Amino acid sequence: xxxxxxxxxxxxxxxxxxxxxxxxxxxxxxxxxxxxxxxxxxxxxxxxxxxxxxxxxxxxxxxxxxxxxxxxxxxxxxxxxxxxxxxxxxxxxxxxxxxxxxxxxxxxxxxxxxxxxxxxxxxxxxxxxxxxxxxxxxxxxxxxxxxxxxxxxxxxxxxxxxxxxxxxxxxxxxxxxxxxxxxxxxxxxxxxxxxxxxxxxxxxxxxxxxxxxxxxxxxxxxxxxxxxxxxxxxxxxxxxxxxxxxxxxxxxxxxxxxxxxxxxxxxxxxxxxxxxxxxxxxxxxxxxxxxxxxxxxxxxxxxxxxxxxxxxxxxxxxxxxxxxxxxxxxxxxxxxxxxxxxxxxxxxxxxxxxxxxxxxxxxxxxxxxxxxxxxxxxxxxxxxxxxxxxxxxxxxxxxxxxxxxxxxxxxxxxxxxxxxxxxxxxxxxxxxx
Ligand SMILES: *Cc1c(COP(=O)(O)O)cnc(C)c1O
Numbered sequence: 306x307x308x309x310x311x312x313x314x315x316x317x318x319x320x321x322x323x324x325x326x327x328x329x330x331x332x333x334x335x336x337x338x339x340x341x342x343x344x345x346x347x348x349x350x351x352x353x354x355x356x357x358x359x360x361x362x363x364x365x366x367x368x369x370x371x372x373x374x375x376x377x378x379x380x381x382x383x384x385x386x387x388x389x390x391x392x393x394x395x396x397x398x399x400x401x402x403x404x405x406x407x408x409x410x411x412x413x414x415x416x417x418x419x420x421x422x423x424x425x426x427x428x429x430x431x432x433x434x435x436x437x438x439x440x441x442x443x444x445x446x447x448x449x450x451x452x453x454x455x456x457x458x459x460x461x462x463x464x465x466x467x468x469x470x471x472x473x474x475x476x477x478x479x480x481x482x483x484x485x486x487x488x489x490x491x492x493x494x495x496x497x498x499x500x501x502x503x504x505x506x507x508x509x510x511x512x513x514x515x516x517x518x519x520x521x522x523x524x525x526x527x528x529x530x531x532x533x534x535x536x537x538x539x540x541x542x543x544x545x546x547x548x549x550x551x552x553x554x555x556x557x558x559x560x561x562x563x564x565x566x567x568x569x570x571x572x573x574x575x576x577x578x579x580x581x582x583x584x585x586x587x588x589x590x591x592x593x594x595x596x597x598x599x600x601x602x603x604x605x606x607x608x609x610x611x612x613x614x615x616x617x618x619x620x621x622x623x624x625x626x627x628x629x630x631x632x633x634x635x636x637x638x639x640x641x642x643x644x645x646x647x648x649x650x651x652x653x654x655x656x657x658x659x660x661x662x663x664x665x666x667x668x669x670x671x672x673x674x675x676x677x678x679x680x681x682x683x684x685x686x687x688x689x690x691x692x693x694x695x696x697x698x699x700x701x702x703x704x705x706x707x708x709x710x711x712x713x714x715x716x717x718x719x720x721x722x723x724x725x726x727x728x729x730x731x732x733x734x735x736x737x738x
Pocket of ligand 1: 391392393394417419420460489491492510511512513514523524525676
């Protein structure tokens with residue numbers, strides 16, 4: 306059959322999966338397995354020299370994890386992917402081939418709270434400097450770039466403030482500066498947004514969220530577009546210079562568009578060790594089979610609940626790019642035309658105290674630190690995920706004291722509205738009425 310470009314709904318079920326050659330099993334088997342027998346000594350040598358692709362040891366490659374890598378790469382329109390143990394591991398792996406002690410990278414200041422801490426505090430101990438900037442301020446981005454800058458990082462839909470990054474603008478800026486643009490596409494998923502179409506060169510995900518979809522499995526993944534020209538940029542010695550641990554092999558020269566993916570496995574997973582468990586890859590593959598269906602429902606429900614909240618007397622504002630009066634409504638139409646996701650924040654009258662009462666009063670919503678689950682979730686960021694940050698950082702991240710974040714699930718939206726209605730009545734005691 307002639308090569309045909311399959312649609313998203315076909316790829317989410319079939320990419321990376323084929324009937325098991327030895328048994329005919331239709332679903333991807335869980336290869337709960339550590340090591341793989343070599344055909345002979347020559348085969349072993351070729352694998353260890355990276356002259357042949359195959360399985361050696363599951364810290365580097367595992368067939369169930371490979372199926373997940375292939376599937377997510379297909380959904381993002383990338384050439385390859387490296388799955389790993391969590392979204393935070395994916396962020397380290399994505400930067401690891403690019404950075405050295407003394408290097409810096411530019412990051413949006415609108416990020417998942419845990420990412421701000423990882424970038425701003427922990428990375429310092431590797432000698433990696435993160436320069437946080439407001440991506441709306443083009444001059445600030447340009448001023449922050451110097452000869453030691455190795456990448457730009459942002460989220461497509463920024464968690465938790467409902468902010469949508471102007472990916473085309475940032476993509477152009479990165480390209481003009483000869484820098485890779487790494488986009489965390491966790492909140493949008495490849496169904497709603499495809500960063501490679503706007504100039505991103507790498508995408509990272511916490512697969513823990515919408516991709517697995519049921520709150521069962523931690524995981525992360527780094528996807529490469531294959532489009533960044535490492536040799537022309539000349540800024541990333543790990544990609545272009547001889548690699549001592551592989552007899553002086555040069556990744557960019559040897560592997561071309563697959564260089565970054567191969568480096569992520571052969572050096573990143575091998576030495577950082579943050580491999581994904583086969584069972585988690587299997588659960589995530591199952592989740593991805595229904596990704597488009599779930600995202601449509603997440604978006605429709607979120608819009609309905611956000612519209613209802615925006616008219617509620619105890620609600621100060623709702624920050625959801627899917628609302629027509631959002632400052633990001635135009636960007637949502639451009640970058641996430643099928644919907645602005647299932648995640649948004651709103652401000653509760655009465656501030657911190659009311660928010661804490663609200664999260665304790667809801668019954669269907671679960672009060673916990675996660676997002677992208679089939680069930681609806683609620684969290685007050687200032688008392689939980691963002692409590693390690695300074696008040697300025699909290700506000701910059703859209704997580705001030707009055708802010709509650711909802712991750713809207715795929716339940717009956719009228720039940721979600723009824724739950725919030727009774728919760729808000731208890732939280733504010735009608736005081737603002
Ligand atoms: C959850 C999350 C992360 C971190 O992922 P883990 O799987 O929890 O390590 C990073 N970025 C975003 C946008 C997230 O939502």
